[in-house]
Amino acid sequence: MTRTLVESLLTHAAQQSDRTAYRFLVTGDCDGEIHEMSYGKLALRSRAIAAWLQQRGLTGERALLLYPPGVEFIPAFMGCLAAGVIAVPGVPPQGRAQNHRALNRMRRLIADADAKVILGSQGFMDIVELLAQQAPELDGTVRVATEDISEEQAGSWRQPDLAADTVAFLQYTSGSTSAPRGVMVTHENLVDNQRVLTERMGHTPDSLAEYGNELFVSWLPVYHDMGLIAPVLNTIHLGATSTLFAPLHFLQQPQRWLTTISRFRPHTSGGPNFAYELCLKHATPELLDSLDLSAWRVAFNGAEPVRAATLRRFADTFARAGLRREALYPCYGLAEATLMVTGGCVDTPPTLHTAAEGAPNAGEADAAAVSCGRPGPGVTLAIVHPEGQHELPEGEVGEIWVGGASVAKGYWRNIVATREILRAHLPGHQGRFLRTGDCGFLRDGELYVTGRLKDLIVIDGRNHYPQDLELTAELAHPALRPGCTAAFSVDAGAEGEEPVLVAEIVPQAAGETERITDLIRSAVGDSHSLPLNDVVLVHPGTIPKTSSGKIQRHATRTAYLEGTLSLVTALGAG
Known part of the structure; x- marks a missing residue:
């Protein structure tokens, strides 16, 4: 067994240099432009970047990685590991409209990680240079577009001395209930979690052979643990082939995800619960008739609460396209455990429990x-x-x-x-x-x-889980956006803690706010015997989320108390 993923990459490059490691759908469409990277090319690019870092004495330092969706992030990440440099995947800046947010996040990561170098693509590095004019802390960093690093430098790369407990990269947590922290993931952590993921998801040699080495289809952001550890690194671990495309292209047209699965027929693909809900909203008869999901073996669902209603409706709806109920695969993990902790049994339908203590x-x-x-x-x-x-x-x-x-x-x-x-x-x-x-x-x-412990709502001595209240509310009216509801409690003085629910609605429903509010109150009251102190309907995109799509309930509560939510309407208890 290899000690590091760098060893895995070099082994696969030597044994199957021409095999495609990754293909990237530039437009998000199977019939659009596709960029591919072979194992030989990936190893060459990774060694060249590693040598560049070594030549500048950066071994042991931190490197912030800022890349748009595409394949170039991967050799930069592997190049850091091959140089003994600690990689710090960052959320890339996305144009002028988000420059302020991007700058603030970059400042936090650079300050916390004490990053000495910033690696990125040429286009993004141009944006970084503009941001640097407002951020003096960037003055001491080395900044380079990795396209400018010559592959000829690969020959000067030297294998670093990597111990099992050497830190490979910092995974900054999503911060759903607290400020983001840099989780120190070691080379041993990475290799062990690849073993866990491989076993739990049934990525056996026989399965890979059966699927022609087509392992993943993924739109998940690679700077987040789910998008990095599973589709990107498990591909390298196993020497397989995976298909990637941008998160934005999925969000714009969720059917692209299913169309790509239908086209490339991978063993595994998945995402948070909200992704399945988005697909359900776009499940037209024409789409269902165009898909063949019969080969989809593991449809993993994680990173946020897995909802029984979503599993049921997704299985029922896409059975017409050949999806097997046994493919649905709830799982649990977190950055502090590298990624995967638990997962279902492959080819076994999810287990639901309605009467446990x-x-x-x-x-x-x-x-x-x-x-x-x-x-x-x-x-x-x-x-x-x-x-x-x-x-x-x-x-x-x-x-x-x-x-x-x-x-x-x-x-x-x-x-x-x-x-x-x-x-x-x-x-x-x-x-x-x-x-x-x-x-x-x-x-x-x-x-x-x-x-979550910190999200638990306690009213009159009874525990209420916010995701249960949120699900009940979202099912009350089709105008409620799936996965865009936040329930929390506020101090009501002498009355103690009182529950509040904030929900995003589609713009077309602006004229129905009073009826929607009444339906939410009634549904939560009937299902949970809980009168809501306040129901607030807000515009799409108002409720803050983490990079993985988790609702930030504490941040929503703060915005509610400060009166900074983008309201459609807000009705007090009547």
Whole structure:
């Protein structure tokens, strides 16, 4: 077994130099322009970038990576690993309209990571140079467009001395409930999680042969852990071929995702729950008749709460296109565990549970708890009382703790958070544990995730999971945008905590706000016996989300209290 992904890449380049590692759909369309990169080309570009970094004495330093969607990010990332430079994937600037946001994020990442070099594409580096005029902290950084690095430099590359616990890259967390932190992912973490992912998703040699080495189709952003660790790095780990395209092209036309799966017939593809909802909204009879999804083996669903209603409707709708219910694959993971923690069994339909002790809304089919599968090999999973810090019996809801070689080394330059979150100890178990901050329970060895500890809404001594309230609200009227609702509580003085729900609606429904508000109140009241203190309808794009699409409930709550939401209407309790 190889010790690093760099070794995997070099092995595949030597054995199958001409095999396509990645193809990128430039326009997001299968019949449009396609860029391809072979294993030989990927290894050559990676070694050249690594040599350039080594020649400038940057080994051990941090490199911020800013690339548009495409294949050039990948040799830059692998070049950093091959040079012993710590890669820091960043969200690239996206033009003048987002320059302020891009500049602020760059400043935070550069300051926190103490980045000494910025790698990017030529077009993006031009934008960075403009931003640098407003950011004096960029003055000390080396900045280069990697297209300008000659491949002839590859010959001067030297294999660095990489230990198992050498930090490979910093994955900045999405920050759904707190400020983003740089998770230190080591080479051992990367290799171990590739082993977990490969086993859980059934990426066996026989499966790869059956699929002609077509492994992934992905539109997920490569600067995020789900888009990087799974479709990009698992491809290198296994020497397979994957098809990529831009997140924006998916969001503009969600049917592109399904059309690409139908065309290239990969073993695995997936995304957050909202992606499946978007596809359902565009599932016209004409689209369904044009698709062949029968080869789709693993349709993974993760990074945000997996909804039973979404799984049911997606399976029912796309069965007409050949989708098998057994392909639906809920899973659970997080950056602090490199990526994957649990996953379902391939060729087995998802398990739903409606009557487990502690499972929310027992008896409601659409709000059933969804199993996210079993831990990967070598992964230890425990459900722990968050205050008492003792393990809870099966069926009881507590905090999800994770142990194993995939758990990250720590948070970059944050000893306190590292000790509190990544160095927990559990009586009766050896080794350290990661406190995920997520709630869940175990049943028959399978994990059911119920929400975030910090997002939990407690009203009159009763626990309510915000995603349950959000789902109920979204099902109340078709004008509610899927995955664009935030539920939280606010201090109502003598009355204690009171629930508030903020929801985005489509522009065409602006004249129906009073009726929609009434339907939301009624649905939440009937399903959860919970009167809402306030229902606020807002314009699309108002509710803040993380880079992976998770609702930022705390940020929404702050905007609500500060009165900065883009309101369509806001009605108080009547």
